[in-house]
Amino acid sequence: NAGVTQTPKFQVLKTGQSMTLQCAQDMNHNSMYWYRQDPGMGLRLIYYSASEGTTDKGEVPNGYNVSRLNKREFSLRLESAAPSQTSVYFCASNTHTEAFFGQGTRLTVV
């Protein structure tokens, strides 16, 4: 039982490049989330998906897109990376009671 798996763990992008962060969970959860964590700030919600086929904006969605490919997978795409998107990204899934987090993706945009 792997829980929530994120790939890659580290990535360096040049400004304007695009990339997709992958997330998969094997716990059959309906809800999945993408957060970003910046120094001195709490985790902030980018997008979430309450169920397969649905996605909604969170607190800081600008510059990102998401895809809920199936119940297991929820990907986050940066179409044109900017230095302001340098951050640590966390994927999560939950039941109605308990949340589970991936180990994070450390992204640097230069």
Add this chain to the structure above:
Amino acid sequence: KQEVTQIPAALSVPEGENLVLNCSFTDSAIYNLQWFRQDPGKGLTSLLLIQSSQREQTSGRLNASLDKSSGRSTLYIAASQPGDSATYLCPSEEGNNRLAFGKGNQVVVIP
């Protein structure tokens, strides 16, 4: 919008002292509450889950309580150890199973 305040923001204590970490919420309509720890450069590890019918939860040296009427939770760590050094987080629900995070309690336990 749910806002989470964690006090103290940072503290350093000598090994062996007890730790008391506080969390407060602007919306006290809380059903479940999880406390997490985060080590530097790592992900979030769940410590304790207080479910909707519970007021507290214990695991080893850790005890977490939740007072829904006041919108406050406390994490108590007995006899602290250097391995307890981490940032502690107590996110709260804000609808659609989303979690709102505070900035955390950053703890350093000095050997």
